[in-house]
Amino acid sequence: MYEFLTNTWLLWLLSTSAALLWWRSRVSQLFRYIYHRYLLALGTLMLVSAIVFSLMEVLPGDCAEKMIAYKNTQGEVITQAQIDAERARMGLDRPLAVRWADWVSDLTLKGDLGFSCSKRQSVNAALGDRFWISFGFCIAGLLFAYLIAVPFGILSAWSLNKPWLDRKAHHAPARRLRNSLGLALSKCMDLQLRLISYLGLALPNFLLALSIILLYVFAGEPTPTGLFSEQWQGQPWFAASGFQWGKLQDFLGHIWLPILVIGWAATALQLQTVRALVVDESNKLYVEAARARGIDGVRLWARYPVKHSISPLFNSVGFDFQRIFNDLPIVAVVIGLTDAAALLIEALAMTNDQELAAGILFLVALAVISMNFITDVVLAIVDPRVRNSVMQGGGH
Amino acid sequence: MISLISRLHRRGQDRSEQYFTAGQFALIRARFLRNTTGVIAGTLLSALVLIGFFAPFFSPNAPGIEGANPDYRRGAPQAVRFCDANGCSLRPFTYTYVRETPKLDLSSLAGGDLSALDALTASGGLNASAQSRYVEQTDQRRYLQFWVSGWEYSLFSIDWLGIDIRSDIHLFGVEQGQIHLFGTDEDGKDVFSRTLHAIWVTISIAVVALIVKLITSLLVGGISGYFGGRVDAVLMAITEAVRVIPPIPIYLACAVALSQIELTPVQRYFAIAVMIGALDFTTLGRRLRTHILTERNQDYVLAARLSGASTGRIIWRHLVPSFSSYIIVDTLINFPYVILAETSLSFLGLGLTEPVNSLGVLLQKAQDPDIQQNMVWQFAPVGVFVLLIMAFVFVGDALRDAADPYSERRR
Numbered sequence: 002m003y004e005f006l007t008n009t010w011l012l013w014l015l016s017t018s019a020a021l022l023w024w025r026s027r028v029s030q031l032f033r034y035i036y037h038r039y040l041l042a043l044g045t046l047m048l049v050s051a052i053v054f055s056l057m058e059v060l061p062g063d064c065a066e067k068m069i070a071y072k073n074t075q076g077e078v079i080t081q082a083q084i085d086a087e088r089a090r091m092g093l094d095r096p097l098a099v100r101w102a103d104w105v106s107d108l109t110l111k112g113d114l115g116f117s118c119s120k121r122q123s124v125n126a127a128l129g130d131r132f133w134i135s136f137g138f139c140i141a142g143l144l145f146a147y148l149i150a151v152p153f154g155i156l157s158a159w160s161l162n163k164p165w166l167d168r169k170a171h172h173a174p175a176r177r178l179r180n181s182l183g184l185a186l187s188k189c190m191d192l193q194l195r196l197i198s199y200l201g202l203a204l205p206n207f208l209l210a211l212s213i214i215l216l217y218v219f220a221g222e223p224t225p226t227g228l229f230s231e232q233w234q235g236q237p238w239f240a241a242s243g244f245q246w247g248k249l250q251d252f253l254g255h256i257w258l259p260i261l262v263i264g265w266a267a268t269a270l271q272l273q274t275v276r277a278l279v280v281d282e283s284n285k286l287y288v289e290a291a292r293a294r295g296i297d298g299v300r301l302w303a304r305y306p307v308k309h310s311i312s313p314l315f316n317s318v319g320f321d322f323q324r325i326f327n328d329l330p331i332v333a334v335v336i337g338l339t340d341a342a343a344l345l346i347e348a349l350a351m352t353n354d355q356e357l358a359a360g361i362l363f364l365v366a367l368a369v370i371s372m373n374f375i376t377d378v379v380l381a382i383v384d385p386r387v388r389n390s391v392m393q394g395g396g397h
Numbered sequence: 398m399i400s401l402i403s404r405l406h407r408r409g410q411d412r413s414e415q416y417f418t419a420g421q422f423a424l425i426r427a428r429f430l431r432n433t434t435g436v437i438a439g440t441l442l443s444a445l446v447l448i449g450f451f452a453p454f455f456s457p458n459a460p461g462i463e464g465a466n467p468d469y470r471r472g473a474p475q476a477v478r479f480c481d482a483n484g485c486s487l488r489p490f491t492y493t494y495v496r497e498t499p500k501l502d503l504s505s506l507a508g509g510d511l512s513a514l515d516a517l518t519a520s521g522g523l524n525a526s527a528q529s530r531y532v533e534q535t536d537q538r539r540y541l542q543f544w545v546s547g548w549e550y551s552l553f554s555i556d557w558l559g560i561d562i563r564s565d566i567h568l569f570g571v572e573q574g575q576i577h578l579f580g581t582d583e584d585g586k587d588v589f590s591r592t593l594h595a596i597w598v599t600i601s602i603a604v605v606a607l608i609v610k611l612i613t614s615l616l617v618g619g620i621s622g623y624f625g626g627r628v629d630a631v632l633m634a635i636t637e638a639v640r641v642i643p644p645i646p647i648y649l650a651c652a653v654a655l656s657q658i659e660l661t662p663v664q665r666y667f668a669i670a671v672m673i674g675a676l677d678f679t680t681l682g683r684r685l686r687t688h689i690l691t692e693r694n695q696d697y698v699l700a701a702r703l704s705g706a707s708t709g710r711i712i713w714r715h716l717v718p719s720f721s722s723y724i725i726v727d728t729l730i731n732f733p734y735v736i737l738a739e740t741s742l743s744f745l746g747l748g749l750t751e752p753v754n755s756l757g758v759l760l761q762k763a764q765d766p767d768i769q770q771n772m773v774w775q776f777a778p779v780g781v782f783v784l785l786i787m788a789f790v791f792v793g794d795a796l797r798d799a800a801d802p803y804s805e806r807r808r
Contacts, residue, residue, distance in 0.1 A: 016628035044634065044642070045634065045637055045638050048634060048635065048637075048638035049638045049641060049642060052635075052638055052639065052642065053642065056650055057650065058652060059650055059651060060653055060654065060655075061653070061654065061657045174556050199787055199790055199791070200783070200787070202733060202786070202790055203733065203783045203786035203787045203790060204783055205740050205741060205744075205783075207741065207744060208760070208779055211760075211763055211764070211794065212779075213770070213775075215648060215769055215773070215776070218452035218766070218770060219768050309663075319641075320640070320641075323641060323642075324642050324643075326643050327644060327645045327646075328645070330645065330646065330649075331645070331741050331744065331745065335744070335764065345646055346646075346649065346745075347648045349646060349650055349653060350649060350653055350747060353653065358650070361646075362642055362643070362646055362647075364642055365642070366638075366641045366642050369641040370641055371709070373641075
C-alpha cells in the first residue's frame with residue numbers, strides 16, 4: 002500500500018487538484034476559468050515533453066552504446082550483438098512513441114525524470130538541488146531586471162516628449178528653475194539608461210561575463226568564477242561555531258557576477274517593454290479625462306497609466322524567466338558554474354546524455370508553464386479587466 | 398501628423414496633396430527620415446554592410462591562413478601615425494616591426510642538468526609570448542599606400558550565372574610587408590581583415606535565418622488564422638509548447654546532430670542559418686494568426702472570395718500585405734537576436750567553424766587565459782560588432798516608430 006502510494010503520488014496530487022477545481026467550477030465562473038487553464042497547462046506540458054523527448058533523439062548515440070563503450074575502456078572486446086542485447090535489455094529497441102509513453106508515465110506517476118547514462122544514476126539524483134540553484138539565479142536575475150526596469154522605464158516614459166526646460170510663463174521663476182533642474186536631470190538619466198540598456202542588448206551575455214573576467218585578470222585579482230572560492234568550497238554552512246558568515250560573504254562575492262550578467266540583457270529588454278507599455282497607456286483617452294478632472298503629477302501617473310501597464314508586465318513573467326534561462330548555459334560555461342544550466346550544456350554538447358538534457362529542458366518548461374498559470378490566475382482574481390472578460394467569456 | 402502636415406504646408410500647397418495621396422511606405426519613409434538617431438544609425442549600418450560586402454577590398458590582408466604573416470605572429474596592433482620624432486608627413490605611416498630574438502642561455506643545459514631546464518622553463522623564456530616580442534624600428538617607416546594591388550579576390554560573383562568579377566585592388570596597404578591594424582593571432586592571421594570578413598558572414602546568416610523564419614511564420618500563422626477551428630487549435634498548441642522551451646539548448650541539440658554529418662563549411666553555415674530561422678516562428682506566427690483572424694471577416698476578403706480567388710491568393714495577396722509593415726519591422730528588430738544566437742553557437746564551437754569567419758568563430762578561443770593575458774587585441778572584433786548590433790537596434794526602433802501610424806499623435 003505504502004509502496005503503491007510512493008509510486009503514484011504525483012498522479013494523485015494532479016488528479017485531486019483537478020477534481021477539486023472541477024467541483025468548484027460547477028458553481029463559480031472563476032474556478033471554471035482556473036480549471037480550464039489547469040487542463041490547458043497540463044496539455045501543453047504533455048506536448049512539451051513529447052517535443053523535448055523526440056528532439057533528444059537527434060543527439061548521437063544511445064544509452065546502450067555508452068554502457069558498452071564503458072566496458073570497452075575496461076579492456077573487453079565488444080560486438081554489435083552485445084550492443085543490440087544491451088539495447089533490448091534497456092528497452093531502447095522499442096519505437097519512440099512507446100519509450101516516450103514510458104517516460105511520461107513514470108514522470109506523471111512519481112515525478113521520475115528517467116535515468117542518466119553518463120552519470121549512471123537517476124536524473125533526479127544527478128540534478129539534486131542544482132536545478133534550484135539555476136532557478137534561484139534566474140529569479141534573482143529577474144528581480145534585478147524588474148527592480149531597475151520598472152521605475153526607470155516609467156521615468157523614461159514620463160520624460161518622453163517633455164522639454165528640457167520649464168518655460169511656462171505662469172510659473173514663478175524659482176519654480177521654473179526647480180522644474181527645469183528636475184526635467185534636465187530625468188532626461189539625462191533617461192538618455193544614459195537607454196544607452197546602457199541598448200549596450201546590454203548589443204553585447205552577448207557571455208561576452209559581458211568575459212569582459213568582467215578580463216578586468217579581473219588585468220587587475221591581477223582572483224576572478225570570481227564558480228560559486229565559492231577554494232577556501233570555503235568544502236566548508237559546511239553551519240560549523241561548530243554557529244552560522245558561517247564568512248561563507249555567506251564569499252558566496253555573495255561570487256553570485257553577483259552571474260546575476261548581473263544575465264540580469265543586464267533582461268533589464269534592457271524589460272526597460273523597453275515598460276516604457277512602451279506606459280507610453281501606450283498614457284496616450285489613452287481615460288488619462289486625458291483624468292487630467293481634465295484636475296488630477297496631475299505623480300497621482301495621475303501612478304493611478305492611471307502605470308497601474309494599468311503593470312498587469313501585462315506581470316503576465317510576461319513566465320516568458321521572461323524562459324528568456325533568462327536561455328542565456329544561462331553559456332554564461333555558466335564562461336563563469337564556471339556547476340548548476341543545472343551547466344549540466345544541460347554538458348549533457349547536450351559533451352556527453353550526449355539524452356534523458357538528462359530532456360529532464361532539464363522539461364523542468365524549465367514546467368517552471369515557465371506554472372508561472373504562466375499562476376500569473377493568469379492571479380490576474381483573473383486581481384485585475385478587474387481580466388476578471389470581467391473571464392466572467393463573461395466563461396473560459397478563455 | 399499635424400507637424401508633418403504643417404511642415405508640408407510650408408513647402409508648398411502641392412506637397413500637402415502628396416501627403417494625402419502618399420502610400421504607406423512613402424509615409425513610413427518620411428517619418429523615418431525625421432528621426433535623427435534613426436538616420437545616423439541607418440547611415441552607419443549601411444556603411445558597415447557595404448564594408449562587409451566588399452570586405453576583401455577594404456582589408457589589406459587575406460583573412461585565411463594564406464594571408465597569415467609568418468613574421469608577425471601574436472603581434473600587437475600597429476599604430477598608424479602622421480608625426481613622430483623624425484618629423485611629420487601627410488602620408489600616414491607605420492613602423493617596421495622586427496622580432497626580438499630572446500637571448501637564451503643554453504650553455505647550462507649542456508651538462509644534462511635537469512634543474513637548469515626547469516629553471517629555464519620557469520623563467521618563462523620559452524613560452525610563446527616571450528618568443529614573439531616585437532620592437533618597432535622608429536627609423537624605418539612604412540608609408541600607407543592607397544589603391545594598391547595585392548592578393549586577388551572575387552569582388553562579386555554569382556555562381557549560377559557564371560559572373561565572377563575578380564580584382565586585386567585594395568583600399569590601402571603598405572609598401573613592404575603587411576599592415577595589421579588590429580594585430581594578429583597566434584598563426585599570424587590579420588584580426589582586422591578577419592573582422593571585416595566576419596561582418597558579411599554574420600549579416601548574411603541573419604538574412605537567411607530571417608527569411609526562413611518569415612516563411613515558417615507565414616505558413617503557421619497564415620494557415621492557422623485563415624482556417625481557424627481545429628487546425629488553429631492544433632497549430633497554436635504546438636506553437637505554445639515550442640514557445641516555452643528555451644531556444645538556445647534546442648539549437649545546441651540540433652547543432653550537435655549537425656556535427657555528426659559530414660558537411661562542407663558552407664553547407665554547415667546554411668544548415669545553421671536554416672535551423673535558427675525555422676525554430677523561431679512562434680512570436681511572429683502568433684501575431685500573424687491574430688491579425689488574419691480579425692481581418693479574414695472583412696469585406697474585402699469576402700469580395701476576393703466572391704471573385705473566385707483561391708485560399709493561397711487571398712492569404713498571400715490580400716491578408717499578408719495588410720500586415721507587411723509590421724512584418725518588415727519585426728524582421729529588422731529580430732536581426733540582433735539572430736546574430737547573437739549564431740554568435741553563441743559559434744562561440745561554443747557548435748556553429749560555424751574555422752575557415753568561415755564570424756564573430757563567434759573569432760571569439761572561440763577567448764576563454765583561453767593566454768589570449769586574455771597576452772593577446773587582448775583579439776577582442777577587437779567585439780567593438781565592431783557592438784557597433785553593428787547597436788546600429789540594427791536603433792534602426793529597428795526608428796522604423797517601428799515610423800511604421801506605427803499613431804506615433805505622430807503623441808507629439
